[in-house]
Amino acid sequence: MNEEHATELLQKKAGHQPDVENVARLVEVLEYMPLAITQAGPYIRQRAPRTSVSKYLKDFEKSDRHKLSILNRDEGKDLRRDREASNSVIITWQISFEAIRSEQQSAADLLSLMSFFDHQGMPESLVRPRDNNLSQDDDGSEGECNGANMTATAIRHVPAAAPTACLSRALRMT
Structure with missing residues (x-):
């Protein structure tokens, strides 16, 4: 370009x-x-x-x-790296x-976990909350963020123009 x-x-x-x-x-x-x-x-x-x-x-x-x-x-140490x-x-x-x-540390943790999954085989349950109850904040106290908000925090940082190969179908729908 x-x-x-x-x-x-x-x-x-x-x-x-x-x-x-x-x-x-x-x-x-x-x-x-x-x-x-x-x-x-x-x-x-x-x-x-x-x-x-x-x-x-x-x-x-x-x-x-x-x-x-x-x-x-x-x-x-890494001979595969292109200098x-x-x-x-x-x-x-x-x-x-x-x-x-x-x-939000928990959103970063979610993204870190998701990086280990195949982008096409990622289970939807990974990014969907089990219930609508309040989740616990990173410090263990109950907070105002539920699983859907945590996922939204993580996903909103993924650019819309990112290749679809980077995202599972469930993530693109969130």
Whole structure:
């Protein structure tokens, strides 16, 4: 994707962003990859005004440096890793996952569990609450969130443009 199309896509997904310089810089560090842009854009839009393109760019660069330090420390241990492969999609997912974890740990736990299942063979019962009773919060106390809300918290962070191969039928319907 060229810079013009990438910028247009980010503006569409994030909502019009007046910070043209940082928009251009962000699509550059995302390597003009449509999947990374469609992950970053809704994240910025959902968290505005707390998160701007500038703040997302700083978070991205910080995550990238951290990931590179881990990869360099373990260099040579994973011979399957393509050293030239882009980290932009992984980092955008990491930023979103950390936001989910900080909002609701149980939703992050649900996503972590779901990552072990085949995307086409995932049981619907995994994402549907058993009853309408209040669930317990992460600290063990009864809270205002039930299983459906926990699932909604997890799912709303999955971009609508994500490949359907990433989601089971039950998750797309939630």
